Amino acid sequence: xxxxxxxxxxxxxxxxxxxxxxxxxxxxxxxxxxxxxxxxxxxxxxxxxxxxxxxxxxxxxxxxxxxxxxxxxxxxxxxxxxxxxxxxxxxxxxxxxxxxxxxxxxxxxxxxxxxxxxxxxxxxxxxxxxxxxxxxxxxxxxxxxxxxxxxxxxxxxxxxxxxxxxxxxxxxxxxxxxxxxxxxxxxxxxxxxxxxxxxxxxxxxxxxxxxxxxxxxxxxxxxxxxxxxxxxxxxxxxxxxxxxxxxxxxxxxxxxxxxxxxxxxxxxxxxxxxxxxxxxxxxxxxxxxxxxxxxxxxxxxxxxxxxxxxxxxxxxxxxxxxxxxxxxxxxxxxxxxxxxxxxxxxxxxxxxxxxxxxxxxxxxxxxxxxxxxxxxxxxxxxxxxxxxxxxxxxxxxxxxxxxxxxxxxxxxxxxxxxxxxxxxxxxxxxxxxxxxxxxxxxxxxxxxxxxxxxxxxxxxxxxxxxxxxxxxxxxxxxxxxxxxxxxx
Amino acid sequence: xxxxxxxxxxxxxxxxxxxxxxxxxxxxxxxxxxxxxxxxxxxxxxxxxxxxxxxxxxxxxxxxxxxxxxxxxxxxxxxxxxxxxxxxxxxxxxxxxxxxxxxxxxxxxxxxxxxxxxxxxxxxxxxxxxxxxxxxxxxxxxxxxxxxxxxxxxxxxxxxxxxxxxxxxxxxxxxxxxxxxxxxxxxxxxxxxxxxxxxxxxxxxxxxxxxxxxxxxxxxxxxxxxxxxxxxxxxxxxxxxxxxxxxxxxxxxxxxxxxxxxxxxxxxxxxxxxxxxxxxxxxxxxxxxxxxxxxxxxxxxxxxxxxxxxxxxxxxxxxxxxxxxxxxxxxxxxxxxxxxxxxxxxxxxxxxxxxxxxxxxxxxxxxxxxxxxxxxxxxxxxxxxxxxxxxxxxxxxxxxxxxxxxxxxxxxxxxxxxxxxxxxxxxxxxxxxxxxxxxxxxxxxxxxxxxxxxxxxxxxxxxxxxxxxxxxxxxxxxxxxxxxxxxx
Numbered sequence: 004x005x006x007x008x009x010x011x012x013x014x015x016x017x018x019x020x021x022x023x024x025x026x027x028x029x030x031x032x033x034x035x036x037x038x039x040x041x042x043x044x045x046x047x048x049x050x051x052x053x054x055x056x057x058x059x060x061x062x063x064x065x066x067x068x069x070x071x072x073x074x075x076x077x078x079x080x081x082x083x084x085x086x087x088x089x090x091x092x093x094x095x096x097x098x099x100x101x102x103x104x105x106x107x108x109x110x111x112x113x114x115x116x117x118x119x120x121x122x123x124x125x126x127x128x129x130x131x132x133x134x135x136x137x138x139x140x141x142x143x144x145x146x147x148x149x150x151x152x153x154x155x156x157x158x159x160x161x162x163x164x165x166x167x168x169x170x171x172x173x174x175x176x177x178x179x180x181x182x183x184x185x186x187x188x189x190x191x192x193x194x195x196x197x198x199x200x201x202x203x204x205x206x207x208x209x210x211x212x213x214x215x216x217x218x219x220x221x222x223x224x225x226x227x228x229x230x231x232x233x234x235x236x237x238x239x240x241x242x243x244x245x246x247x248x249x250x251x252x253x254x255x256x257x258x259x260x261x262x263x264x265x266x267x268x269x270x271x272x273x274x275x276x277x278x279x280x281x282x283x284x285x286x287x288x289x290x291x292x293x294x295x296x297x298x299x300x301x302x303x304x305x306x307x308x309x310x311x312x313x314x315x316x317x318x319x320x321x322x323x324x325x326x327x328x329x330x331x332x333x334x335x336x337x338x339x340x341x342x343x344x345x346x347x348x349x350x351x352x353x354x355x356x357x358x359x360x361x362x363x364x365x366x367x368x369x370x371x372x373x374x375x376x377x378x379x380x381x382x383x384x385x386x387x388x389x390x391x392x393x394x395x396x397x398x399x400x401x402x403x404x405x406x407x408x409x410x411x412x413x414x415x416x417x418x419x420x421x422x423x424x425x426x427x428x429x430x431x432x433x434x435x436x437x438x439x440x441x442x443x444x445x446x447x448x449x450x451x452x453x454x455x456x457x458x459x460x461x462x463x464x465x466x467x468x469x470x471x472x473x474x475x476x477x478x479x480x481x482x483x484x485x486x487x488x489x490x491x
Numbered sequence: 492x493x494x495x496x497x498x499x500x501x502x503x504x505x506x507x508x509x510x511x512x513x514x515x516x517x518x519x520x521x522x523x524x525x526x527x528x529x530x531x532x533x534x535x536x537x538x539x540x541x542x543x544x545x546x547x548x549x550x551x552x553x554x555x556x557x558x559x560x561x562x563x564x565x566x567x568x569x570x571x572x573x574x575x576x577x578x579x580x581x582x583x584x585x586x587x588x589x590x591x592x593x594x595x596x597x598x599x600x601x602x603x604x605x606x607x608x609x610x611x612x613x614x615x616x617x618x619x620x621x622x623x624x625x626x627x628x629x630x631x632x633x634x635x636x637x638x639x640x641x642x643x644x645x646x647x648x649x650x651x652x653x654x655x656x657x658x659x660x661x662x663x664x665x666x667x668x669x670x671x672x673x674x675x676x677x678x679x680x681x682x683x684x685x686x687x688x689x690x691x692x693x694x695x696x697x698x699x700x701x702x703x704x705x706x707x708x709x710x711x712x713x714x715x716x717x718x719x720x721x722x723x724x725x726x727x728x729x730x731x732x733x734x735x736x737x738x739x740x741x742x743x744x745x746x747x748x749x750x751x752x753x754x755x756x757x758x759x760x761x762x763x764x765x766x767x768x769x770x771x772x773x774x775x776x777x778x779x780x781x782x783x784x785x786x787x788x789x790x791x792x793x794x795x796x797x798x799x800x801x802x803x804x805x806x807x808x809x810x811x812x813x814x815x816x817x818x819x820x821x822x823x824x825x826x827x828x829x830x831x832x833x834x835x836x837x838x839x840x841x842x843x844x845x846x847x848x849x850x851x852x853x854x855x856x857x858x859x860x861x862x863x864x865x866x867x868x869x870x871x872x873x874x875x876x877x878x879x880x881x882x883x884x885x886x887x888x889x890x891x892x893x894x895x896x897x898x899x900x901x902x903x904x905x906x907x908x909x910x911x912x913x914x915x916x917x918x919x920x921x922x923x924x925x926x927x928x929x930x931x932x933x934x935x936x937x938x939x940x941x942x943x944x945x946x947x948x949x950x951x952x953x954x955x956x957x958x959x960x961x962x963x964x965x966x967x968x969x970x971x972x973x974x975x976x977x978x979x
Contacts, residue, residue, distance in 0.1 A: 027915035035918070061811050062803050069918050070799065070818065077812035083571055108811040174766025177773040177808070278662025285665040311558065315550050320665070323549050323596040324565035330558065337825070427515035430523070430557050 004198055005213060008156035013218030026227040027067045033234035034068050034104070041102035041340065044148045045233060048110045051155025052193060054162050054183035055216035060155070061106055063223050064230065074099050078109035087297070087354040089395035090114075091139055095348035100340035101147055111136055112152070112200065119196030120189065133203040141246035142388055144208035144239060146342030151233040152211045153226060154201060159190040161217035208240040247384060255455045258466055259447050264411050267471035277473075280480040281320035287487040288321055288357065296491065297352040297401045300483065301363045304408030305446070306436045307418040309472045313408065314359055316476045317483065321357060331362035343367055343385075344392055354400060364389055365405075368453045373445045386456040397461035402490055405462060406479055407450060408469040412443055492686055493701060496644035501706030514715040515555045521722035522556050522592070529590035529828065532636045533721060536598045539643025540681060542650050542671035543704035548643070549594055551711055552718065562587050566597035575785070575842040577883035578602075579627055583836035588828035589635055599624055600640070600688065607684030608677065621691040629734035630876055632696035632727060634830030639721040640699045641714060642689060647678040649705035696728040735872060743943045746954055747935050752899050755959035765961075768968040769808035775975040776809055776845065784979065785840040785889045788971065789851045792896030793934070794924045795906040797960045801896065802847055804964045805971065809845060819850035831855055831873075832880055842888060852877055853893075856941045861933045874944040885949035890978055893950060894967055895938060896957040900931055 014022070037043065047064070049057050061075055076097050085093050091111065099105045115132050118124055140150050157165075166183050169175040186193065205211045212229040216222040268276070287293060300317070302310040318326055329350045338346045344364055352358035367389070372382040396403050410418075419440070422432040439446065458464040465482045469475035502510070525531065535552070537545050549563055564585050573581050579599065587593045603620050606612055628638050645653075654671050657663040674681065693699045700717040704710040756764070775781060788805070790798040806814055817838045826834045832852055840846035855877070860870040884891050898906075907928075910920040927934065946952040953970045957963035 024915070031915055031918055058811055059807070062807055065816075066799075066803060067915070070816070071820070075811060075816070077810075079812050172766070173770060174763055175770075177770035275662055278660070282661060282663075282665035311554075315554060319547070319550055322565075323546055323563060324567050328553075328558070328563070332559070427512070427519055427555070430519055 004201065005156050005194060008213050008215040008217075009158040010215075011158050011161045011217035012215050012221055014220035014224060016220070019220035019224065022224050023227075026224065026231065029231055030068050030227055030234070033231055034072065037104075037234055038072055038102045041100075042147060043239075044099050044101050044341075045104045045230075046098075046107055046143070046148060046150045047104065047230060047233075048107045048112065048150060048152040049155070050110065050112050050116065050152065051197075051214070051216065052157060052162060052190075053186050054166055054179070055155035055157050056219065056222055057108070057155050059219070060153075060222070060226055061108075063226065064106060067227060068104070072102070073104045073106060075106045075108070077107075078113070084353050087399070088351050089399040091135075091395065092348060092351060092399075095345060098148060098341050098345055100337070102340075111139065112204070115200050115204075116193075116197060119200050120193040121196075122192070124196065124199075129199070129203070133200070136204055137206070137246050138391055140204075140206065140209040141242050142344075142391075143342060144242055145247075145384065147239070148342060149233060149236065150209035151229060152204075152209065153229060154197065154211055154213045155216040155222065156197075156213050157215065157217040159187060162190070163187045165217070206242075206246060208242050208246075247387060253455045255452050257447075258451055258454050259407075259409055260451075262409055262466060262468050264409070264414075264468055264470045266468040266474050268474045268477055270473070273473040273477060276477050277316065277480065280477065280484050281316070283484045283488065284317065284320040284480060287484065287491055288325060290491055292491040293487070294355045295400060297354050298357040298483075298487065299352065299396060299401045299403045300357065300359045301365065301403070301405040302359070302361050302408065303363060303365050303369070303406070303450075304467075304469065305410055305415055305443075306439060307415050307422065307431075308408035308410045308469045309475055310361055310408055312472055313406070313476050313479045314361060316480060317357075317359065325355070326357040326359060327352065328359045328361060331360060331366060344388065347392075351396070352401070363405075364392070365453060365457075368457075369446065369449050370439075372449050373442055386453070389457055390459055390462075393457075393459065393462035402486055403462035404483060404486055405457075405464045406482070407454065407464060407466050408475055408479075409466060410469050412440070414470045415440065492689065493644050493682060496701050496703040496705075497646040498703075499646050499649045499705035500703050500709055502708035502712060504708070507708035507712065510712050511715075514712065514719065517719055518556050518715055518722070521719055522560065525592075525722055526560055526590045529588075530635060531727075532587050532589050532829075533592045533718075534586075534595055534631070534636060534638045535592065535718060535721075536595045536600065536638060536640040537643070538598065538600050538604065538640065539685075539702070539704065540645060540650060540678075541674050542654055542667070543643035543645050544707065544710055545596070545643050547707070548641075548710070548714055549596075551714065552594060555715060556592070560590070561592045561594060563594045563596070565595075566601070572841050575887070576839050577887040579623075579883065580836060580839060580887075583833060586636060586829050586833055588825070590828075599627065600692070603688050603692075604681075604685060607688050608681040609684075610680070612684065612687075617687070617691070621688070624692055625694070625734050626879055628692075628694065628697040629730050630832075630879075631830060632730055633735075633872065635727070636830060637721060637724065638697035639717060640692075640697065641717060642685065642699055642701045643704040643710065644685075644701050645703065645705040647675060650678070651675045653705070694730075694734060696730050696734075735875060741943045743940050745935075746939055746942050747895075747897055748939075750897050750954060750956050752897070752902075752956055752958045754956040754962050756962045756965055758961070761961040761965060764965050765804060765968065768965065768972050769804070771972045771976065772805065772808040772968060775972065775979055776813060778979055780979040781975070782843045783888060785842050786845040786971075786975065787840065787884060787889045787891045788845065788847045789853065789891070789893040790847070790849050790896065791851060791853050791857070791894070791938075792955075792957065793898055793903055793931075794927060795903050795910065795919075796896035796898045796957045797963055798849055798896055800960055801894070801964050801967045802849060804968060805845075805847065813843070814845040814847060815840065816847045816849060819848060819854060832876070835880075839884070840889070851893075852880070853941060853945075856945075857934065857937050858927075860937050861930055874941070877945055878947055878950075881945075881947065881950035890974055891950035892971060892974055893945075893952045894970070895942065895952060895954050896963055896967075897954060898957050900928070902958045903928065 049060060051057055065073060078093060081090065094111060115129065118128055143150055166179050169179045201211045214222055214225045302314060304310055314328060334346060347364045350358055367385040368382045371377045393403050419432055419436065422428040454464050454466065467475050467478045537548060539545055553561060566581060569578065582599060603617065606616055631638055654667050657667045689699045702710055702713045790802060792798055802816060822834060835852045838846055855873040856870045859865045881891050907920055907924065910916040942952050942954065955963050955966045
């Protein structure tokens with residue numbers, strides 16, 4: 004894998020000049036074609052031996068292409084609020100839109116390579132993190148984010164020689180970092196660790212390319228060639244199913260049909276229970292232990308099922324600084340130019356906070372499925388992607404609870420009519436609502452499949468009978484309070 | 492000012508019901524009209540006595556209006572990366588777009604009121620922070636962000652009674668926070684402090700409205716009335732000049748005309764000087780002291796003056812994790828729906844980092860002025876607004892340096908022709924560049940006025956002769972290195 008690079012091949016100035024001219028023109032043209040089509044993002048992961056010229060490559064790419072459409076994304080060890088979200092959060096939130104290019108330093112490979120190059124690598128960690136990366140990259144590829152991974156490599160001798168040459172003059176000595184000087188002693192470990200990581204994570208849709216880096220001309224040429232090849236690639240490559248997150252087969256039951264829709268609570272009991280539950284919620288949310296956790300609440304259900312009212316009963320118990328409500332409707336153009344989960348990754352709460360989603364990423368397997376806004380393969384894939392997403396949320400300390408507020412068609416009709424009549428509620432009813440109502444069965448089938456496929460221990464669904472609004476509100480609060488009291 | 496509120500007026504249920512119905516309809520209609528026009532943002536600042544029902548007001552506004560177009564923005568004491576930017580940063584970055592409404596908790600008034608209600612208020616701080624707020628709100632108002640400030644008030648007795656009433660039952664006791672219970676003892680100080688703050692900061696364009704809050708019906712009604720009146724207000728109110736930031740009169744000199752355009756450096760000296768300066772920059776940027784500072788570099792100049800090349804010579808000396816280049820062109824629709832400085836506030840660096848602006852907020856007094864994209868009053872006002880902005884940057888620890896790379900028309904023509912000929916440089920030249928060239932004199936006049944009005948000690952301009960690219964690069968680096976070595 005590294006044989007060619009460790010032979011330290013070089014290109015003379017005479018060989019390089021015509022190549023450079025040709026590659027620069029081709030790169031610019033390819034870049035503009037992608038900007039125009041705007042159907043894919045390109046993420047160029049920069050990794051490799053320290054002192055192989057990774058930093059210089061950023062300058063090269065910015066000089067050879069139109070830098071206005073390239074974003075350099077550089078990350079150090081996770082810190083501050085990054086530690087309060089899943090490890091992939093910082094990469095998700097910074098994804099450039101389709102048509103654009105991102106250059107990634109300190110990518111999701113950095114911790115993996117450090118581990119693999121350590122004296123006693125933790126094989127379990129390597130296997131788990133590699134698998135997580137494969138799922139991440141498969142999802143990106145399927146959603147139009149192309150990942151190209153460059154490993155800058157050279158022989159141990161060339162690495163040392165380069166550092167010594169630079170150190171010899173005060174005009175260049177500053178280019179050598181303390182890390183560069185430590186490479187020589189650990190070269191074999193880094194090399195072998197990298198080999199394992201690259202083998203684990205090479206794929207047709209997110210390939211590794213080794214760049215011989217001892218010679219600047221060679222490095223620049225091979226980098227440009229790799230980027231050019233990636234930019235010219237059309238369409239989404241076939242992604243073997245084994246790369247995707249997947250869920251086990253599930254029996255789909257008509258859960259919505261089997262619910263008891265007559266459940267109710269009388270008004271006095273309601274007032275009292277509501278107050279007591281809100282008090283418990285307020286205490287849990289103010290507790291010291293919640294400072295290391297977060298709460299993510301997802302609300303789905305038929306139109307007019309009472310999501311807004313239930314949400315207000317929750318926020319009433321919380322400090323305004325502590326919660327954030329994200330109402331979810333059709334994605335705007337800004338959001339459509341990224342993978343569908345992107346807009347939700349951006350709203351993940353910090354520790355000690357509550358994120359409430361009024362509709363959510365489940366739109367993927369509900370409205371987008373039923374209204375045929377996406378291909379069947381896309382929503383079929385989404386169950387496992389969503390499970391994977393929520394597993395990451397739970398692993399980062401979030402308590403994830405999902406509510407389906409369920410009503411019957413007759414109650415919906417009643418509420419629609421009431422909304423139409425009320426001068427201050429009629430904004431809540433639109434022609435869409437009436438149209439959706441005609442597809443009641445399709446939505447119910449989609450909801451039943453969703454409930455079956457995504458009801459997981461780390462992010463359970465609660466199916467709540469909501470023909471009686473008060474009953475539903477108390478149930479929702481009770482589930483939240485129980486989960487928080489259990490887990491804190 | 493508080494006399495009416497401290498009389499604790501109330502509304503009976505019978506009086507309230509018809510008012511509520513009328514106000515809800517009117518609020519919704521007003522909200523939709525604003526969404527449709529999308530010419531102004533409304534920011535509702537929520538402040539007042541603790542335990543007066545500020546939190547309940549968020550729920551009310553979200554229930555009475557369409558909550559999808561309202562964003563609650565709640566802030567605690569500044570923490571983490573907020574401390575690495577100016578105090579107003581967090582409010583700037585969260586500004587909702589035109590047409591929308593923001594409800595602000597823990598606003599820019601919070602620290603001021605705490606200070607004013609303390610035992611020995613620091614009058615100097617109060618005066619300075621009030622003045623900063625007046626400038627902030629005047630700029631927001633002038634740029635289409637309407638600010639409405641609500642002070643929730645009640646008598647000391649009503650405040651205590653309410654807390655005791657809630658404490659009496661476990662269903663409501665959780666609504667009383669420890670802070671609420673401390674109000675009684677300090678009521679007079681809070682009241683008098685608030686009076687001073689409200690007097691200092693009341694204005695026609697950002698008025699304070701006192702909301703009597705002892706009775707829930709009265710509170711809800713008066714809140715809705717105040718919001719409704721604000722929503723119905725058309726146009727931008729006249730803002731007295733005294734509210735705006737302003738700069739002293741300045742003599743405008745033809746600095747561009749007086750520059751020595753023959754300055755040059757020979758190639759060998761260049762290579763050597765460049766390397767040495769980059770080394771000094773690298774050391775300064777890695778120094779421990781820089782961890783409490785940041786560096787903001789602004790590049791302006793004629794087209795083809797060599798900004799990109801100069802920037803790459805800087806970034807070459809920096810760690811990729813440490814800098815961020817923001818190329819600035821015409822604002823997109825997303826940016827146009829906020830005040831013009833908003834898109835720059837969003838890119839302010841954390842401590843230990845470098846933000847490089849390839850063109851900048853100075854577009855306001857250059858291209859937007861010359862191309863008549865804005866009214867003369869807008870760019871005339873901008874000099875002082877920009878000085879105020881940069882003063883905040885410097886006060887938060889940023890080293891701010893601004894470069895104008897100056898070339899002569901003949902050199903520009905040469906470079907334009909060269910760009911047109913080169914297959915990998917012709918993307919850098921557009922019809923706009925040729926058009927701008929025809930307005931050379933207008934742009935020079937605008938630049939001279941800008942240099943005169945915004946060259947301040949905390950954010951100096953460096954006018955750099957750039958007919959010789961190498962000379963310009965060395966000059967730029969030298970200024971940066973000197974400023975960093977001086978200040979660190």
